[in-house]
Amino acid sequence: MNLVRYLGWRIVQGIFVVLGAVVVSFLITNLAGNPSDVIGGGLLTPAQRAQIGHQLGYDRPVLVRLGDYVTGVLHGDFGSSWRTGQSALGLVLKALPNTLILIACAMTLALLLAVPIALYSVLRRETRVDRSARATMMLVAALPDFWIALLLVLLLSVNLGALPSIGFDSPRSLIMPALAIGLPLIPTSVRLLRAALLDVVSQDFITTLRAKGLGEGTIVTRYALKHAAGPFVTLLAMQVGWLLGGTIIVEVIFAWPGMGSLLQDAVTNHDIAVIQAAVVIVATGYVLLNLAGDVLIALMDPRIRVGAR
Amino acid sequence: MTAHAVREALPARRARVRLPFKGQTTLRLGLAILLAMMAVGVLGRVALPSADQQDLANAFAAPGSPGHLLGTDQLGRDVLAWISDGIWIALAVALGVVVISSVVGVAVGLCAGYFGGVADMLLMRLVDLSLAIPPLILFLAAAAVLRTSIVTLILLISAVSWLPYARLVRSVTLLERERGYVITARLAGASRTRILVGHLLPSVSTVVLVLASLQVGYVLLWESGLSFLGLGVRPPHHSLGYIIAQGRDSLQQAWWVVVLPGAALALLVLAANLIGDGLRDLIQQDVEVAER
Amino acid sequence: MSVVAARSVTVEARRGTWRRVVDTIDLELEPGTVVGLVGESGAGKTLFTRALVGLLPGGTRASGTIVLGGREYDARKGARSALGRDAALVQQNPITALDPLARVRKQLVDGVLRLGLMKHEAADARARELLGRLGFNDVERVLRLYPHQLSGGMAQRVCVALALMPSPELLIVDEPTSALDANVRVRVLELIRELAIEQRAAVVFVSHDLSLVGRFCDRLVVLYAGRIVEQGDTTDVMGVPRHPYTQALLGCAVTTEAVPRQPLTSIAGAPPAPEEWPAGCVFAPRCPHAWERCVAERPQPTVLSSSHQPRDAACHLVEEAGAAAPRPQLVTKEVERRA
Numbered sequence: 001m002n003l004v005r006y007l008g009w010r011i012v013q014g015i016f017v018v019l020g021a022v023v024v025s026f027l028i029t030n031l032a033g034n035p036s037d038v039i040g041g042g043l044l045t046p047a048q049r050a051q052i053g054h055q056l057g058y059d060r061p062v063l064v065r066l067g068d069y070v071t072g073v074l075h076g077d078f079g080s081s082w083r084t085g086q087s088a089l090g091l092v093l094k095a096l097p098n099t100l101i102l103i104a105c106a107m108t109l110a111l112l113l114a115v116p117i118a119l120y121s122v123l124r125r126e127t128r129v130d131r132s133a134r135a136t137m138m139l140v141a142a143l144p145d146f147w148i149a150l151l152l153v154l155l156l157s158v159n160l161g162a163l164p165s166i167g168f169d170s171p172r173s174l175i176m177p178a179l180a181i182g183l184p185l186i187p188t189s190v191r192l193l194r195a196a197l198l199d200v201v202s203q204d205f206i207t208t209l210r211a212k213g214l215g216e217g218t219i220v221t222r223y224a225l226k227h228a229a230g231p232f233v234t235l236l237a238m239q240v241g242w243l244l245g246g247t248i249i250v251e252v253i254f255a256w257p258g259m260g261s262l263l264q265d266a267v268t269n270h271d272i273a274v275i276q277a278a279v280v281i282v283a284t285g286y287v288l289l290n291l292a293g294d295v296l297i298a299l300m301d302p303r304i305r306v307g308a309r
Numbered sequence: 310m311t312a313h314a315v316r317e318a319l320p321a322r323r324a325r326v327r328l329p330f331k332g333q334t335t336l337r338l339g340l341a342i343l344l345a346m347m348a349v350g351v352l353g354r355v356a357l358p359s360a361d362q363q364d365l366a367n368a369f370a371a372p373g374s375p376g377h378l379l380g381t382d383q384l385g386r387d388v389l390a391w392i393s394d395g396i397w398i399a400l401a402v403a404l405g406v407v408v409i410s411s412v413v414g415v416a417v418g419l420c421a422g423y424f425g426g427v428a429d430m431l432l433m434r435l436v437d438l439s440l441a442i443p444p445l446i447l448f449l450a451a452a453a454v455l456r457t458s459i460v461t462l463i464l465l466i467s468a469v470s471w472l473p474y475a476r477l478v479r480s481v482t483l484l485e486r487e488r489g490y491v492i493t494a495r496l497a498g499a500s501r502t503r504i505l506v507g508h509l510l511p512s513v514s515t516v517v518l519v520l521a522s523l524q525v526g527y528v529l530l531w532e533s534g535l536s537f538l539g540l541g542v543r544p545p546h547h548s549l550g551y552i553i554a555q556g557r558d559s560l561q562q563a564w565w566v567v568v569l570p571g572a573a574l575a576l577l578v579l580a581a582n583l584i585g586d587g588l589r590d591l592i593q594q595d596v597e598v599a600e601r
Numbered sequence: 602m603s604v605v606a607a608r609s610v611t612v613e614a615r616r617g618t619w620r621r622v623v624d625t626i627d628l629e630l631e632p633g634t635v636v637g638l639v640g641e642s643g644a645g646k647t648l649f650t651r652a653l654v655g656l657l658p659g660g661t662r663a664s665g666t667i668v669l670g671g672r673e674y675d676a677r678k679g680a681r682s683a684l685g686r687d688a689a690l691v692q693q694n695p696i697t698a699l700d701p702l703a704r705v706r707k708q709l710v711d712g713v714l715r716l717g718l719m720k721h722e723a724a725d726a727r728a729r730e731l732l733g734r735l736g737f738n739d740v741e742r743v744l745r746l747y748p749h750q751l752s753g754g755m756a757q758r759v760c761v762a763l764a765l766m767p768s769p770e771l772l773i774v775d776e777p778t779s780a781l782d783a784n785v786r787v788r789v790l791e792l793i794r795e796l797a798i799e800q801r802a803a804v805v806f807v808s809h810d811l812s813l814v815g816r817f818c819d820r821l822v823v824l825y826a827g828r829i830v831e832q833g834d835t836t837d838v839m840g841v842p843r844h845p846y847t848q849a850l851l852g853c854a855v856t857t858e859a860v861p862r863q864p865l866t867s868i869a870g871a872p873p874a875p876e877e878w879p880a881g882c883v884f885a886p887r888c889p890h891a892w893e894r895c896v897a898e899r900p901q902p903t904v905l906s907s908s909h910q911p912r913d914a915a916c917h918l919v920e921e922a923g924a925a926a927p928r929p930q931l932v933t934k935e936v937e938r939r940a
Contacts, residue, residue: 013437020438028450138586142579144530146537147553147571154560154567204697208763210656211692212712213685226702238440245443249534253557263446264538267453275450279442286441302747303701 003298003305010294014287019070021283025276026069030062073280079273081266088273091262092281098168099251099258103243105174106182107236114189115225121190122197122220141187146249149180153253166255177254181247185239192235196228203227230297237293241286336587342580346396346573353393360390360547369563380565382555388566392573395549398459398542399577403528405463406470407521413467414474415517419505421475422482429479436476444469444531452540462541466528477520481513515592522585526578533574549574605630605771605803610665610676612645612652612827619662620875623649623827626665630803632770635794637818637835638807639850641872645827646807650773653805654688655679670770680771685712689764691774691793695756695781699748705759706744713766724766731762735792754785761793765800772802778813790817811850815839823847826872826883833905833912843905843914845888882917890918 072079078088117133124130156163156176163176200206201224209219244259251260259278266274298304353360364385372380372388379388421429444466451457451465485491486509494504535541536550543551549570556566612623623645630636638646652663655678665676670687674680680688692698700708709731710724719727732740735758748756757777764772774793778786794817797804808814814821815835822832823846831844842848870887879885885895894917902913903920 016434017438017441020434021442024438024442024447025450028447029454031451031454138582139579142526142575142582144533144571144574144578146534146550147567147575150553150557150560150567150571154564204692204694205700207656207690207692208698208760209700209712211654211684211690212763213682213716213767214712218715223700241441242443245446248445248449249537252538263449267449267538267540270453272453275453279446279450282443282446283438283441301702303749 006298006304007291007295010291014291017287018280018284021280022070022073022276023066025279026066028279029272029276030065069276078277078280081271081274083269083271088271088277089281091274092259092277095257095259095262096281096285098256099244099247099260102174102177102181102247102251102256102258103240105178106185106243107240109178109182110185110189114186114193117186118190118193118197119221119225121194122201122224123217137187137190140183143184145180145184145246146253148183149177149250149253152176152179168257173254173256177247177250177256180250180253181243185243188239189236193228193232196231197224199231200224200227226300230301233293233297234290237290238286241289244282244285333587333591335583335590339580339583339585339587342576343584346577346580347400349389349573350393350396350400353390353396357390357393358387360386360394361545362386362390369559371563372565372569379569380563382552382563382566383559388552388569391547391552392549392570394547395552395570396573396577398546398548399529399532399574402459402463402466402532402542403525403581406466406528407525409463409467410470410524411474411517411521414471415478415510415513417471418475418478419482419509419513422479423486423501423505423509432475432479436472439469439472445534448531448535449538449540452535457535457540457543459542459546462532462535466531470524470528473524474517474520477516478513481516482509485509485512515588519585519589519592522581522588525581526585529574529578529581604668605632606668607649607653607676608666608668610649610652610663610667612648612657612661612663614648614661614875616875621827621878622661622875623652623663626829628822628829630771630805632801632803633798634819635797635804635806635817636820636822637814638805638822638824639809639811639814640824641809643872644824646809646824647775649824650690650775650805650807652676652679653771654684654690654773655681656684656690683771685716686718686767687769688771689767689769689773691757691760691764691772691777693776693779695753695760695777696748696751698760699751699756701748703747704744705746705748705751708748709744709759709763709766712763716767718767727766728762731765731796732759734796735759735762736788752785753781754789757781757785757789758792761789761796765796765802768800769802772797772804773807774804775807776809777806779810786813787816793817811839823850826878827875828883829902829915830884831914831916837912844884844916845890845918846884847914849887849889882915892917 069079076089078092080087081091084091117137121130121133153176163172167173197220201220206219206224209223210216214223247256247258248260248263250256251258252264255261259282263275263278265271266278362385364381364387366385367374367377367381368383368385370377370381370385372378374380377387377389379392381387382391417428417432421432447469448465455461455465457465491504491508494508499507532541533548533550533553536543536548537554539551539554541550542548552570553567553574556563556570560567607626607628610623610626610628611621613619614622626649628636638650640646648657648661651657652661652665653667653676655674657663657679663676663679667674667676667680669680669683672683674683684690699705703711706725706728709728710721713719713724713727714721728744729740732743737743737755737758743751743755743759748759751759757780761774761777777793778789781789790813793804793806806814806818818835820833821835821838823830823838823844825846831838831842831847838847839851842851873879873883873886879896881894881896881898882888882891882900885891888895898917900915900917900920902915905912905914
């Protein structure tokens with residue numbers, strides 16, 4: 001398929017997704033209508049509730065408010081945090097890089113372990129080591145990320161005093177949160193990569209490689225891996241996209257100044273504008289990441305890059 | 310009749326859990342763990358003091374202390390009692406979510422797959438959208454404006470969880486609706502409801518079952534995560550996530566308040582995943598045996 | 602170059618229990634000759650060739666000996682270590698047999714380079730030489746192409762070049778042209794034959810297409826249900842087929858000499874599955890000439906000529922009739938079979 005046309009279509013899809021996210025974020029935060037009850041802690045008189053509601057614009061029809069919101073978004077205006085008055089979008093964008101750094105580290109860590117495990121699993125299929133490795137993966141996959149985080153804090157920070165457990169002061173602060181997020185990623189990554197590799201290894205050109213006298217190890221690590229990268233990268237991009245919103249609890253535990261902590265604060269303070277902005281940014285991030293993944297794959301595949309004869 | 314024609318005439322993938330293949334160990338292990346945890350839950354109802362009962366004199370009792378097998382937290386509440394209640398809460402929420410989301414998801418998926426058209430397109434766009442927004446964020450967003458109770462929590466999680474069922478059922482329906490037995494039923498004049506419920510529904514039941522068991526793990530983690538943040542299940546109910554959060558501040562003095570409930574949670578998730586994997590292996594092999 | 606041979610090679614497949622799918626094959630191959638291995642699908646041709654080079658799929662195992670490059674290999678592993686050096690394989694579907702992510706040049710040379718058989722310049726030169734001999738005019742351009750940019754015929758010729766890079770003693774070509782258009786087929790086979798003879802390789806040409814085999818092979822080995830039923834020089838076997846199966850196969854062949862509007866004969870029935878191999882002659886259930894001895898006793902190859910190349914047929918009829926007797930009548934209508 002023509003690369004440009006494919007990308008164009010994907011961009012259009014992405015725009016729809018982002019718009020959808022805008023609508024969804026609006027709808028969710030307006031589930032309960034006038035939020036003055038929740039904001040005021042249920043201590044307000046009906047008159048006060050009505051007044052706050054009017055101030056925040058909740059007495060207008062839903063669709064009108066939705067329209068206003070969408071128009072605002074298209075101009076880059078996500079409203080302001082009603083608590084601090086700062087631009088909601090600004091707050092989110094300030095916190096975003098910290099979360100991204102965390103995710104990048106977690107992903108790198110996960111891949112550093114997942115790739116060798118997957119390769120080994122393919123080369124030594126169904127041996128006892130392979131089976132015990134897979135059982136271990138199952139166990140790791142069941143561990144809640146916040147529990148891992150607390151265990152790490154317990155072991156490394158409390159007992160050994162080795163690593164900082166609060167905030168983002170130095171690269172060392174990265175270690176524990178990255179571990180807490182990265183470890184649960186390993187089992188899924190191993191499974192995806194292993195499946196992709198097994199799929200590649202069953203194809204005809206692998207027989208040709210064997211017929212050339214190349215050993216299984218060389219074939220899997222130097223050839224099959226390149227071919228498996230495609231489907232693997234696609235799924236990986238999806239996972240990373242999910243992580244954008246999945247770091248919340250770990251960030252809270254480590255007081256990491258990222259989107260997660262921001263969201264938690266916003267929820268506690270019922271800061272709706274910030275939450276809405278966060279949802280839209282996360283969705284946009286997901287779309288961009290997947291797009292980047294697709295572009296990467298397309299570039300790697302000569303069939304798309306060079307085109308037919 | 311050739312083998313192919315026979316296969317076409319019969320619905321596919323009926324779960325016949327009969328042959329002792331590799332899926333069975335996994336399944337059995339999962340079920341064993343689940344039953345063990347449920348036993349702990351029953352034990353709590355029957356034999357232990359209420360998890361609310363505070364005993365400040367005995368605060369921060371270590372595991373193995375008299376009367377408190379797994380210790381107590383900073384208010385003297387018995388950890389084991391809390392874990393046992395937490396297990397029930399977790400399972401109750403999981404069950405509620407699975408039931409609601411599977412029913413809704415299967416219904417939507419069947420219609421979308423069988424009738425196609427606008428409903429189908431709408432569904433696929435929703436699926437795309439749902440992939441882009443991590444559920445946890447949506448839950449948090451909702452928690453900002455709602456007062457969450459167990460019921461609202463179940464509804465909230467279900468609102469997101471039904472989509473994977475719909476997508477799965479839709480793709481299976483698309484395949485199955487062209488198969489012999491469906492076409493035969495159509496030609497025989499069966500009503501659409503009858504085809505959907507009588508023929509297609511049983512065909513998707515097995516894959517839905519596998520998906521459900523795999524989803525349980527996610528639901529458990531979401532519920533406990535939200536409860537940890539204080540946005541999920543709160544007292545008077547006792548959630549595993551909640552007590553882990555409580556134990557966080559006193560991590561140094563009383564590690565058991567965090568570690569043990571977390572272990573219980575991990576075991577529940579593990580059990581769900583094992584059951585899901587085991588079922589999937591069994592069904593896979595069933596398909597292979599039928600093909601031979 | 603020394604002889605290439607398979608001695609008592611048997612392949613078993615596990616379907617429930619282990620069952621023989623290829624039964625005790627002895628084959629001697631001369632360098633510079635093309636031996637056609639013919640038979641119906643499922644006769645075991647591909648499994649046999651895979652066993653030779655140790656590329657059997659899972660669920661199968663082999664026994665016997667393989668002689669290649671002056672060494673003996675146990676068929677349990679096959680001559681796997683000789684692949685890429687003394688043995689080479691050309692697969693059926695050329696486009697999928699090539700790595701879609703690598704250019705032609707890299708695919709041609711990386712095997713011999715990794716095995717340390719040649720240095721860079723030598724490998725490059727050889728690749729160019731082979732491509733030139735295989736009929737490519739613009740060798741430089743082809744070297745830079747990716748497999749998806751090649752036509753079927755081009756791709757198959759590249760695969761042949763790939764196989765011939767290390768100057769192997771044994772070249773197995775497995776239905777190399779079934780994925781190609783008819784017009785390209787002949788050309789590709791001519792090139793394979795030319796090059797193989799020139800490089801003094803022993804070629805095993807696996808096919809179910811008798812007309813092709815007849816044109817390009819020096820010798821024919823006819824396989825039925827895992828056993829050799831007849832073998833000999835091509836002209837001999839195709840001109841004077843002695844085994845009823847060979848006769849029937851030739852009767853089935855669609856040739857340009859066929860009389861129009863004559864019904865295509867096919868052989869009634871189908872080869873038995875390995876579980877159902879009878880005790881006697883395996884072709885007996887479908888053989889128009891079968892009698893009691895055929896059902897009871899497995900025929901041994903009867904040598905039909907004393908030339909140094911094997912010419913034999915495993916058939917009781919042939920045994921009884923003797924080497925010099927004229928061939929039995931080809932009966933096209935049902936003869937009364939054994940009771």
